[in-house]
Amino acid sequence: MKKRVIIWFRRDLRLADNPALHAAIDAGFDSIVPVFIHAPDELGDWAPGGAQRVWQHLSLAALDTDLQALGSRLVIRQGPTIAALDALIEESGACAVYWNRLYDPSTIARDKQVKRHLEEANIQAASFNAALLHEPWTVSTRQNTPYKVFTPFWKAIRDDPVRNPLPAPEALPAVWSRIGSEALSDLGLLPDIRWDTGIRQAWRPGENGAHARLETFVNDTLGGYGESRERPAQPGTSYLSPHLHFGEIAPRQIVHRLEEWLHDHGNESHRKHANIFLSEIGWREFAHHVLFHFPNTPDEPLDPRFKHFPWTHDDEALQAWQAGRTGVPMVDAGMRELWATGIMHNRLRMTVASFLTKNLRIGWQHGERWFWDTLVDADLANNTLGWQWAAGCGADAAPFFRIFNPARQGERFDADGAYVRRWVPELSGLPDKHIHRPWAAPQKVLDDAGVTLGQTYPNPIVDLKASRQAALDAFDRIKNT
Structure with a gap:
């Protein structure tokens, strides 16, 4: 009697190091039916946003080609x-x-229902870990509680051995022609108004694109990662986050490739840079750990004091932030990069998040939602951890008094103004000295650069110094509650 198995793809859109697929092949099933089920309503408030849907469409097309x-x-x-x-x-x-397996609260609840339903129907149901080095319930403090601070969490797992990635199959049995499939276009993942051109130009979704991106990073960037990752005008980061989110590449594969690179090229400097990058993989693990153990954090602050924080409600300021029209060049550059490409450099993520939550004092959930709809790598665990970190109310959060000065951030990490000039071209004629603080530039400098504040470029929507103090005063009102 022939045995047949369904492989239910979700955010594991790859063939190599795919434990579910590998287990099905090892089990000797005669027929394997790869399936993707589009059911966004089952994901509650956190169905994929617009940028994610574009990536998902392109990644599913790539997976079908590979199959x-x-x-x-x-x-x-x-x-x-x-x-x-x-x-x-x-x-x-x-x-x-x-x-x-997936680890978002809504998918955990749905998967439990699916497994129970299948077992009641006498259908074997088996799930596997493909997305993490360590699943959230396998790591705990000595008191058997979840970690809330990254450093001891990472110290507990960073030296654990990582198994070798599983190979991709060399061939798969054909799927019966009588098993019908809907067209990918029927899922409606692509926008009716084609705003996604920049995303398509900037990225190559799919398993092959993920490994090409990894090779570029390892060969061209990793050796100086510790410094280059701070410069948003340079291609100094891995750009692997959307590939990881959609499971086009696994963390085990990345760790294995880094170990190969260190074996071939390793010196003390290279090992330092590799360890810094590996700690970023660790932050991803930590984010899933926190979300699993504190499933309400996408909507509620982990620090309960912040339920009483006096957030402001300013739709005009929020829209200016979203559009990159705040009058603060480093903030505007980051927000425009996000809209055009679906990604934002991590230095800018921290900068724009601090500006929204502290200088504008707009609740972090508004930023979290905007990132969710515009980032191609929007991951519920990472997005939640990042926004609560920036707002000072989450796990291992930055102290509230750590308020990024966006002009100073630009002067430190974009000293020649290359990043701002790329994304805020109306300021491109300003000299380096003034490009991050156009409001402080002499009138002649503005005139020579063709900049008219309030016309060709906005005046700042908020005073950085006064708004910083207002945020600190607001925190003083809750910090002892």
Whole structure:
């Protein structure tokens, strides 16, 4: 009797180091049906945002191409998930469903329902870890409590051995022609008004694109990562975050490739830079650890004092921030890069988040939502941790009094103004000395650069010094509650 299995793809859109797929092959199933089920309603308030949907469309297309090269194909269905799986089981005669685990609160709840339903129907249900080095429930403090501080968390896991990545299959059995599939275009992932040109030009979604990006990073950037990652005008970071979010590459594969690189090129300096980058992988692990143990944090501050923080409600200021029209060049450059490419340099993420939550004193949830819809790498765990860190109310959060001065950030990390000139071209004629503080430039300098504040470029919507003090005063009102 032939055995058939359904491989339920979600955010594990790759063939190499895919534990669910590898387990199905090892189990000797005669037929493997790869399926993606589009069911955004089951994800609650955190269904993929606009930029993520563009990436998802392109990544699913790439996965289907890769499957077809091995003799298979991707079957696409629309939810509800349980109904879609039931239909596929009936059509294919599958006796098992395998998938790789996710850790967002809504997906955990949904996956438990799916597993219970399958087992009640006598269908084997098996799930695997494909996304993390350590799953959230496997790491705890000596008091058997979750970690809330990154450094001891990372110290607890950083030296643990990482198994070698699993190979991609060399071939897969064909999927019966009678098993129908919806067209990818039917999912409506792409926008009707094509604002996604910049994303398409900047990125190559898919497993092959992920590994090409990793090779570029390892060969061209990793050796100076500790310094280059701070310069937003340079390609000094890995740009792997969206590939990791959609599971086009696994953290084990990245760690393994870094170990190879260190073996071939390793010296003390290279090891230092590699360890700094590995700590970023550790932050991703920490973010999932925190979200798993504190599932309300996408909406509520981990520090309960901040439930009483006197946030302001200023729609005009929020819209100026979203549009990159605040009159503060470093903030505006970051927000415009985000809109154009679906990504933002981490130095800018911290800068624009501090500006929103502290200088404008607008609640971090507004920034979290905007990033969710505009970032191609918007990950619920990372996005939540990052925004609560910036606002001072989350796990291992920056002290509230750490308020980034965006002009000073520009002077330190974009000293020649290259980043601002790229994304805020109306200021490109200003000399380096004044490009990060145009409001302080002499009138003749502004005139010579063709800059008219309030016309060609906005005046600052807030005074940096006064708003900093107002934020500190607001915190004083809650810090002892």
